[in-house]
Amino acid sequence: MLKVEHLTMVYPDGTIALRDVSFEVRKGEFMGVIGLSGSGKSTLLRCINRLLEPTEGKIIWQGRDITHVEEAELRAVRREIGMVFQQFNLVKRSSVMTNVLSGRLGYTPPSWSLINRFSRKDRERAVTALKRVGIPDKANNRADELSGGQQQRVGIARALMQEPKIILADEPVASLDPVLAHSILGHLEDLNKEDKITVLCSLHFLDLVQRYCTRVIGLREGRLVFEGGKEDIGQLSDKRFKEIYGEEAQRLGAR
Amino acid sequence: MANHLPAAPKGSPLHAILSLIVPGLGQFVARARSRGLTILASVLILGGLSIWTIAQEARFPNYELSFSIYVKLVLETGFLLVFLLSLRYLLTKFVFRDPAAEAFGTYGIAILFFLALILAQEPILSMAGRPEDLAQVYTGTALYSAAALAALWFWQVIDAGRVGALADENKLPSMAGAILIMCLLIFALGYNITDFDLPKAIREYKDISILFPRILWPWKEAFAYDQEVVEEFQLIQAPCPEGESGPPSNEPDPDEPWISATPTCGEIGVRDLSGGFAPGTELTITGGNFTPGMEVHILWKNPIGNPFVPRGVGETDITIDENGEFTTKLSIPSVVIPESTAAGAQIHTLVVREESEEVFSLRLSDEMKLALVGILETIMIGLMATFFGILLAFPLSFLAARNLMAPIVLPLQDLVGSIAGLAIGILLGAFATGQIAPILGGLEQAPIPIFLIALLLVITLGTLGFQWGGRLLGSLLKNLGTNASRIISALILGAMLAVPGYYLGQAFSRGALSIVVGEERAAASEVLLAYAGAVVVALLGISFGLLNRNPRGIPFGSLIYAITRTILNIVRAIEAIVYVVIFVIWVGLGPFAGTIALTLHTIASLAKQYSEAIESIDPGPLEAVNATGATRLQTIVYAVVPQVVPYFISFTIYRWDINVRMSTVLGLVGGGGIGFLLIQWQRLYQWELVGISLWLIAITVATLDYVSSEIRKRYV
Numbered sequence: 001m002l003k004v005e006h007l008t009m010v011y012p013d014g015t016i017a018l019r020d021v022s023f024e025v026r027k028g029e030f031m032g033v034i035g036l037s038g039s040g041k042s043t044l045l046r047c048i049n050r051l052l053e054p055t056e057g058k059i060i061w062q063g064r065d066i067t068h069v070e071e072a073e074l075r076a077v078r079r080e081i082g083m084v085f086q087q088f089n090l091v092k093r094s095s096v097m098t099n100v101l102s103g104r105l106g107y108t109p110p111s112w113s114l115i116n117r118f119s120r121k122d123r124e125r126a127v128t129a130l131k132r133v134g135i136p137d138k139a140n141n142r143a144d145e146l147s148g149g150q151q152q153r154v155g156i157a158r159a160l161m162q163e164p165k166i167i168l169a170d171e172p173v174a175s176l177d178p179v180l181a182h183s184i185l186g187h188l189e190d191l192n193k194e195d196k197i198t199v200l201c202s203l204h205f206l207d208l209v210q211r212y213c214t215r216v217i218g219l220r221e222g223r224l225v226f227e228g229g230k231e232d233i234g235q236l237s238d239k240r241f242k243e244i245y246g247e248e249a250q251r252l253g254a255r
Numbered sequence: 256m257a258n259h260l261p262a263a264p265k266g267s268p269l270h271a272i273l274s275l276i277v278p279g280l281g282q283f284v285a286r287a288r289s290r291g292l293t294i295l296a297s298v299l300i301l302g303g304l305s306i307w308t309i310a311q312e313a314r315f316p317n318y319e320l321s322f323s324i325y326v327k328l329v330l331e332t333g334f335l336l337v338f339l340l341s342l343r344y345l346l347t348k349f350v351f352r353d354p355a356a357e358a359f360g361t362y363g364i365a366i367l368f369f370l371a372l373i374l375a376q377e378p379i380l381s382m383a384g385r386p387e388d389l390a391q392v393y394t395g396t397a398l399y400s401a402a403a404l405a406a407l408w409f410w411q412v413i414d415a416g417r418v419g420a421l422a423d424e425n426k427l428p429s430m431a432g433a434i435l436i437m438c439l440l441i442f443a444l445g446y447n448i449t450d451f452d453l454p455k456a457i458r459e460y461k462d463i464s465i466l467f468p469r470i471l472w473p474w475k476e477a478f479a480y481d482q483e484v485v486e487e488f489q490l491i492q493a494p495c496p497e498g499e500s501g502p503p504s505n506e507p508d509p510d511e512p513w514i515s516a517t518p519t520c521g522e523i524g525v526r527d528l529s530g531g532f533a534p535g536t537e538l539t540i541t542g543g544n545f546t547p548g549m550e551v552h553i554l555w556k557n558p559i560g561n562p563f564v565p566r567g568v569g570e571t572d573i574t575i576d577e578n579g580e581f582t583t584k585l586s587i588p589s590v591v592i593p594e595s596t597a598a599g600a601q602i603h604t605l606v607v608r609e610e611s612e613e614v615f616s617l618r619l620s621d622e623m624k625l626a627l628v629g630i631l632e633t634i635m636i637g638l639m640a641t642f643f644g645i646l647l648a649f650p651l652s653f654l655a656a657r658n659l660m661a662p663i664v665l666p667l668q669d670l671v672g673s674i675a676g677l678a679i680g681i682l683l684g685a686f687a688t689g690q691i692a693p694i695l696g697g698l699e700q701a702p703i704p705i706f707l708i709a710l711l712l713v714i715t716l717g718t719l720g721f722q723w724g725g726r727l728l729g730s731l732l733k734n735l736g737t738n739a740s741r742i743i744s745a746l747i748l749g750a751m752l753a754v755p756g757y758y759l760g761q762a763f764s765r766g767a768l769s770i771v772v773g774e775e776r777a778a779a780s781e782v783l784l785a786y787a788g789a790v791v792v793a794l795l796g797i798s799f800g801l802l803n804r805n806p807r808g809i810p811f812g813s814l815i816y817a818i819t820r821t822i823l824n825i826v827r828a829i830e831a832i833v834y835v836v837i838f839v840i841w842v843g844l845g846p847f848a849g850t851i852a853l854t855l856h857t858i859a860s861l862a863k864q865y866s867e868a869i870e871s872i873d874p875g876p877l878e879a880v881n882a883t884g885a886t887r888l889q890t891i892v893y894a895v896v897p898q899v900v901p902y903f904i905s906f907t908i909y910r911w912d913i914n915v916r917m918s919t920v921l922g923l924v925g926g927g928g929i930g931f932l933l934i935q936w937q938r939l940y941q942w943e944l945v946g947i948s949l950w951l952i953a954i955t956v957a958t959l960d961y962v963s964s965e966i967r968k969r970y971v
């Protein structure tokens with residue numbers, strides 16, 4: 001479904017964030033991305049929907065090379081790719097409803113949406129999405145009145161509005177406490193199992209990876225250093241672990 | 256205790272001497288190049304400025320004279336300084352014999368120097384030039400600035416010695432002393448140039464002290480006063496030709512006030528050139544039925560009807576007796592009769608006027624009403640300027656926000672296609688407007704609808720052209736391969752740029768060239784230059800297209816950003832009051848000129864502030880909305896606008912506040928509003944009315960200040 005080939009990303013200041021990364025995500029997978037802070041997880045996810053322009057390599061989405069597609073096509077691709085962020089990235093001063101509806105912008109004729117007009121269908125869809133993540137009663141609240149966990153649910157609802165084929169989640173639970181983390185990842189798992197939405201999710205904690213992911217890739221200093229199935233994570237030897245997380249790393253959080 | 260003389264600072268005499276001859280040379284030779292050059296430049300500039308300044312005393316400045324006086328003064332004060340320093344040296348060495356007793360250090364020298372200058376002012380100046388020469392310069396300023404320059408010269412000689420002896424040129428001694436001296440010198444000049452005169456401000460306080468009460472408490476003039484006025488008339492003929500007896504004398508009236516005079520025909524008083532005055536015929540004036548005890552006033556109206564108080568021909572303020580009657584004598588005053596009206600009988604009017612006491616009424620005086628209208632106008636100018644300012648500043652601010660514009664990179668062919676489309680769209684819009692205009696009755700008949708239609712057509716067609724042009728050319732060239740499409744796009748760009756290039760060449764020939772070589776020869780080469788301009792600009796465009804190596808295309812957004820910012824900065828640099836000076840020529844005196852001027856400044860200021868607010872937004876939501884596949888415009892509406900609204904409101908209200916404040920002064924140069932009244936009343940010495948204007952301005956601005964800060968508190 002999604003193939004990344006020899007991806008290299010160099011920031012304008014010369015930082016090499018990704019070096020020759022290749023892997024494939026198959027349909028229906030819940031794939032985890034692990035790695036230390038600064039290993040390039042966020043950069044990788046942002047290259048996939050071209051929020052960042054890769055320096056070299058290819059992104060193949062459903063058999064099509066989208067590395068260089070132009071704006072109009074790019075928008076069409078982007079609306080199939082939902083994205084969930086660590087900092088939620090909601091428009092804080094807008095209502096929850098508007099935030100959720102903004103996920104639909106890729107489908108709306110630009111001129112209509114400019115004056116805040118969405119079709120009735122879209123509004124119904126938004127209510128359904130909010131129900132799905134368990135906060136239908138918050139539709140008219142301002143986004144910044146919500147707790148962190150609720151805000152992330154709005155983030156997921158916004159991604160849902162895109163009717164995505166894949167959701168890219170960049171450490172979706174890193175700013176939440178463990179209980180909330182499970183509830184949010186539970187929602188993603190639910191989408192993955194029920195709606196067959198593929199998920200590519202970067203995570204910090206190994207136990208979360210073990211609990212939710214079907215496959216994992218590991219990054220270290222921009223290089224792909226690990227790729228394996230669910231079972232492989234459990235049997236991750238100390239040696240392999242240190243390869244991913246570096247010499248000093250402790251197995252904190254891993255059981 | 257041992258006699259510790261201060262270790263003489265090690266110095267290099269050679270470098271010191273060099274600097275004595277040419278300031279900064281010693282430092283320069285000692286490889287402190289920039290220090291040496293700085294010193295030389297400072298001495299030259301400050302010396303030159305001083306000479307120029309002191310020469311301005313004369314109506315026709317004599318710079319040579321001023322130069323010679325100044326140089327002599329520098330030398331004299333220099334010797335004085337050296338004398339003081341030697342004195343210190345001798346005292347320290349032979350009298351005190353104790354380095355700790357070096358009673359006057361640098362500060363001591365400075366104070367002594369200053370005192371010596373004050374005390375010896377006369378002899379020093381008289382040595383510098385003859386009195387009639389000295390009368391042609393500002394002597395005080397000359398003396399002190401010359402002394403400062405001498406001190407600077409002296410300092411840099413010492414400094415050259417120190418710098419020359421220095422092994423390590425990195426550790427240059429501080430220049431604080433020199434900088435202090437320069438500041439003093441500049442202060443001395445500034446004191447002169449600004450005519451700074453504190454004693455004068457105190458001396459002439461009494462001039463303003465009379466006015467202060469009238470300005471500070473002007474409210475008497477704010478109200479109208481009721482007053483009953485009774486005026487009675489008697490017609491008088493003057494001069495009195497032979498045989499005429501003049502108009503009839505009034506008969507006493509039994510009920511109403513009346514006056515009458517005899518005779519009613521007489522000669523006009525004559526004022527001769529030497530100031531002597533021969534009164535005219537004496538009239539006896541009687542009257543009755545006035546209010547007993549009141550004072551009545553006699554006025555004279557000349558044949559044209561202008562009244563005045565006759566002087567030197569008799570009593571004009573007369574008290575009525577207990578019967579309500581009076582009798583008085585008055586000679587016919589001197590009345591200048593214009594030749595144009597000199598023909599025929601000259602009938603004057605004698606007026607007796609009784610005014611009752613002024614009774615305070617709650618009605619506002621006419622001037623107060625005018626002032627209120629003025630302040631309202633002022634507020635409205637500020638309001639309108641802010642309003643129009645927002646309309647234009649809002650869209651501009653997005654173009655001037657780096658975080659929104661920098662990511663816009665267009666492939667060359669798209670950009671070229673878009674520009675072509677834009678140009679075609681605008682031309683089509685203009686053409687269509689030209690077709691529609693006659694149907695609506697021409698520009699004279701319906702200017703506003705035509706203007707709106709033009710705006711609408713040009714903007715819509717331009718935008719459509721911009722969008723479709725890019726897509727069209729993009730898809731046309733898509734299959735040609737990168738290089739071929741790049742070359743073709745570059746050629747098209749060149750061809751398009753040739754048009755403005757042509758006009759640029761033409762303008763150059765008409766403007767710049769005709770100044771240098773004269774109009775005729777410039778006209779001869781005009782066509783040639785126009786084509787040359789076209790070719791040069793086209794070549795520039797082509798090479799711009801071909802040389803751009805950015806794989807993703809042209810950083811169009813950054814280009815627009817830079818252009819917008821530059822224009823905004825230039826427009827903003829000029830204050831509204833300066834724009835008014837131009838706009839009153841264009842649209843005439845009055846509030847409209849003020850409004851346009853203020854609008855212009857507001858657009859630039861607001862756009863700058865808005866764009867800074869946009870640049871400071873949280874990029875997260877922007878990224879998130881962008882990732883959903885939204886267009887750029889949608890992203891702006893959903894992710895940017897909600898974030899910046901509070902700042903925009905705050906800036907806008909603050910700008911309104913500033914604009915009202917500004918519009919109070921726009922009137923001073925003809926921009927309408929209260930300032931316009933203020934400056935007129937000031938010229939008429941109507942100090943109460945000036946006071947009323949000032950009060951109204953103060954009240955309005957303070958109120959607005961408070962309201963705007965309260966509103967802004969709510970939003971940010």
Ligand SMILES: Nc1ncnc2c1ncn2[C@@H]1O[C@H](COP(=O)(O)OP(=O)(O)OP(=O)(O)O)[C@@H](O)[C@H]1O
Pocket residue numbers: 011012013015016017035036037038039040041042043044
């Ligand atoms: N805008 C940027 N400009 C320059 N360098 C950047 C930029 N963003 C990230 N980097 C660098 O790229 C590298 C990878 O960063 P990235 O944010 O992808 O890591 P990450 O794995 O997501 O880390 P974290 O777990 O802390 O989010 C880091 O060295 C980082 O410093």
Ligand SMILES: [Mg+2]
Pocket residue numbers: 041042043170171
């Ligand atoms: Mg990250």
